[in-house]
Amino acid sequence: MLSQRNLVTSVLNQLAMEARRATAPPQQGATNGTGGANGVQAPSDGSAPDDGENQPVAGEADGGRGRRNRIVTAKTTVQPIIMERIDVSVAASLEPDELERQIGEIVAEVLVEQRIQLNRSEHKQLVRLLVNDMLGLGPLEPLLADESVTDIMVNGPKQVYVERAGKLDLTDVEFRDNAHVMNIATRIVTRVGRRIDESTPLVDARLEDGSRVNIIAPPLAIDGTSISIRKFAKKKITxxxxxxxxxxxxxxxxxxxxxxxxxxxxxxxxxxxxxxxxxxxxxxxxxxxxxxxxxxxxxxxxxxxxxxxxxxxxxxxxxxxxxxxxxxxxxxxxxxxxxxxxxxxxxxxxxxxxxxxxxxxxxxxxxxxxxxxxxxxxxxxxxxxxxxxxxxxxxxxxxxxxxxxxxxxxxxxxxxxxxxxxxxxxxxxxxxxxxxxxxxxxxxxxxxxxxxxxxxxxxxxxxxxxxxxxxxxxxxxxxxxxxxxxxx
Ligand SMILES: Nc1ncnc2c1ncn2[C@@H]1O[C@H](COP(=O)(O)OP(=O)(O)OP(=O)(O)O)[C@@H](O)[C@H]1O
Ligand SMILES: [Mg+2]
CATH class of the missing domain: 3.40.50.300 (P-loop containing nucleotide triphosphate hydrolases)
Structure with missing residues (x-):
């Protein structure tokens, strides 16, 4: 338990460091004149922003991509601020549910400050993404939780395939950049006492649930770190x-x-x-x-x-x-x-x-x-x-x-x-x-x-x-x- 906690602490510290490094992170409470990273302007008449749950939102017509982009863009703005604001050692000691609740509260504040308008379900998804980034395997978490997915194949930051019922599907899951993929890869291998870097770019590992993982990093993987996960089959196939x-x-x-x-x-x-x-x-x-x-x-x-x-x-x-x-x-x-x-x-x-x-x-x-x-x-x-x-x-x-x-x-x-x-x-x-x-x-x-x-x-x-x-x-x-x- 202690080592797990240490790992979480180091992961959170790493995220906090990344947040500090991020170029010109928006200042707490600052209005940058764009009305938030997603460009959704708060009403200029000072009226309270609508919850938006039932509002048609720009980009919805493209089948959820626009919605996802809004969440991802909001995350880019919100994450560095959140990481500045939380006490990493306290966060690392919280149970995941409690961490999610507390992050939810801070996210609500930050969204208002940054004049970013998200509806309730988008807000919830944003919190989940943030918590997944802190605790789990980031963008891979929803795929790991999806029982219909048997294999996950990450080909660099912008291409993640899954296998369902024997067929390959491209997902809309993306990583920020190759450093983000490497960050997740590092999390996987450090758990099993291995390391992945340019000098050891090829690693086999196992997730805690028994899923088999292979990671191959640049320079061997030319287009970015590749992660292949054969999920542990929970269903017994006799x-x-x-x-x-x-x-x-x-x-x-x-x-x-x-x-x-x-x-x-x-x-x-x-x-x-x-x-x-x-x-x-x-x-x-x-x-x-x-x-x-x-x-x-x-x-x-x-x-x-x-x-x-x-x-x-x-x-x-x-x-x-x-x-x-x-x-x-x-x-x-x-x-x-x-x-x-x-x-x-x-x-x-x-x-x-x-x-x-x-x-x-x-x-x-x-x-x-x-x-x-x-x-x-x-x-x-x-x-x-x-x-x-x-x-x-x-x-x-x-x-x-x-x-x-x-x-x-x-x-x-x-x-x-x-x-x-x-x-x-x-x-x-x-x-x-x-x-x-x-x-x-x-x-x-x-x-x-x-x-x-x-x-x-x-x-x-x-x-x-x-x-x-x-x-x-x-x-x-x-x-x-x-x-x-x-x-x-
Ligand atoms: N009969 C089956 N019904 C449903 N799913 C199956 C069946 N056989 C295999 N699968 C699924 O297909 C995937 C690949 O299966 P498995 O690991 O047995 O293949 P393999 O030939 O051993 O692969 P590798 O060559 O990578 O070792 C797994 O996710 C597994 O759960
Ligand atoms: Mg096999």
């Missing part, structure tokens, strides 16, 4: 939910459940943001509560429900380039922790070799995600990643390792209607010469497009008897598996 949403069919859900229960080694493959981690989370729910699970990630996102889970996270090198702990280090270490299963958030490099070895040495039921556009490409990528480990293994040997280790590949993608769908479920069945052989169990067949723009299609079972049927039988799930595959 395989049943996915089946209801048509991300998969009931039959695919059954086969994936059986595959998780009978400890197959599973690779979830897909493009960026295709739903790999979400699917991995959903499949991990089927893991028996008696098992010891070790999870390894770059930024912890997995939400395992089991009681016996050890979560490991990699560590970037320090500013001096020391102390880095890689995925590879963690996979090796995990093997000494007597895990029943190892779950790797995403396999990207040399750790692929250690993961395959783990899968081949009794850690059945391991799962990981990988970035690829088809099951076949996933296998090739895995092979290339093994090559990154520096061991000069003949390709055939690597492929044999892969075909022995991996049982199932689930391919997921975000299709052009924004829906995430499992496009293919393939089994790795062995080798023919030095080629890994696979057989498809399911594939999504595109059939057309509905009037609502949603793709229409069917998840087809190939009707083949899965290679892992004997194993399913061993776990008492043989009949269920054949039924889900439509084999009987």
């Amino acid at each position: 395989l049943d939910v996915m089946a209801r949403q048509n991300n998969i069919s009931e039959a695919v859900a059954s086969v994936l459940k059986i595959a998780s229960r009978c400890r197959l080694n599973i690779l979830i493959s897909g493009g960026t943001g295709s739903g790999k981690t979400t699917l991995l989370n959903a499949m991990s729910r089927l893991i028996d509560h008696g098992e010891r699970i070790v999870t390894i990630e770059d930024a912890a996102e997995l939400q395992l429900q089991q009681p016996h889970v050890v979560r490991l996270e990699t560590r970037p090198p320090s500013l001096e380039g020391l102390g880095e702990i890689t995925m590879r280090d963690l996979v090796k270490n995990a093997l000494r922790m007597r895990p029943d299963r190892i779950i790797l958030g995403e396999v990207r490099g040399a750790e692929a070799l250690d993961m395959l070895q783990a899968m081949n040495t009794g850690h059945d039921g391991s799962m990981c995600t990988l970035h690829a556009n088809s099951p076949r490409e996933a296998l090739t990528r895995l092979e290339n990643m093994v090559a990154m480990s520096g061991f000069k293994l003949p390709p055939a040997a690597v492929r044999t390792q892969i075909s022995d280790a991996i049982n199932l590949i689930v391919q997921i993608s975000r299709m052009r209607d924004g829906m995430r769908r499992v496009g293919k479920v393939s089994e790795v069945i062995g080798m023919e010469g030095d080629v890994i052989t696979t057989q498809d169990l399911f594939h999504f067949e595109f059939e057309g497009e509905g009037s609502d723009g949603k793709l229409i299609g069917t998840f087809h079972s190939t009707g083949l008897r899965p290679n892992f049927s004997p194993r399913a039988e061993y776990f008492g799930l043989g009949d269920q598996l054949l039924e889900a595959m439509g084999c009987r």
Whole structure:
């Protein structure tokens, strides 16, 4: 609590400093002859300004942009004055509601002094913006609070996109300038004990609620600091939910459940943001509560429900380039922790070799995600990643390792209607010469497009008897598996 308060104090001090630095901040109570920054003149006959709530206001015709501009312009005038007037240490000690109430009172005074006319709801929004700037992540706060937003992408100060229901939308959220974006970025990373500046322009972090954040600053980001936030999914997306949403069919859900229960080694493959981690989370729910699970990630996102889970996270090198702990280090270490299963958030490099070895040495039921556009490409990528480990293994040997280790590949993608769908479920069945052989169990067949723009299609079972049927039988799930595959 104390550190949080210190942080708030430093943030407020910073804002106060910015306010002092601001060029020619309007003096308290001064009339600058323009009638306030937004140019809305108070009545010159001295009559009280109308509340304005029901008044048509210039700019309203442009669908709220004008309204927003008025609030933003008012904020530019009001903020420096407010920061001059408040006692920073007292403000930092207040609960957010109380701070909002008190700021509201000061804002009302300042608006009158500055002859800025805002209606009640604009006044409220202005106070919220000011408080968000002081306490939270400024302009990002409303997007963080909006449950329908899953991703937030800041491309410099004037362009903020969000993803809702799988579709990207440009928002009207803006930052003052690049320094403002950097200010918010700094707030995010200082909370997790990191820093962002020209010498460390690339940072991964996590918000307090578990949302994953990546920040890349100039000079690497040419048009200004870029912040990408993958919001923590509050809604639990299980395989049943996915089946209801048509991300998969009931039959695919059954086969994936059986595959998780009978400890197959599973690779979830897909493009960026295709739903790999979400699917991995959903499949991990089927893991028996008696098992010891070790999870390894770059930024912890997995939400395992089991009681016996050890979560490991990699560590970037320090500013001096020391102390880095890689995925590879963690996979090796995990093997000494007597895990029943190892779950790797995403396999990207040399750790692929250690993961395959783990899968081949009794850690059945391991799962990981990988970035690829088809099951076949996933296998090739895995092979290339093994090559990154520096061991000069003949390709055939690597492929044999892969075909022995991996049982199932689930391919997921975000299709052009924004829906995430499992496009293919393939089994790795062995080798023919030095080629890994696979057989498809399911594939999504595109059939057309509905009037609502949603793709229409069917998840087809190939009707083949899965290679892992004997194993399913061993776990008492043989009949269920054949039924889900439509084999009987
Ligand atoms: N089946 C689904 N239904 C609804 N939302 C989903 C579904 N799958 C994923 N999402 C949402 O899509 C976003 C991306 O999902 P996720 O993090 O699982 O993708 P990813 O492939 O792991 O991404 P990355 O490549 O960045 O690691 C998240 O906000 C998530 O909540
Ligand atoms: Mg992911």
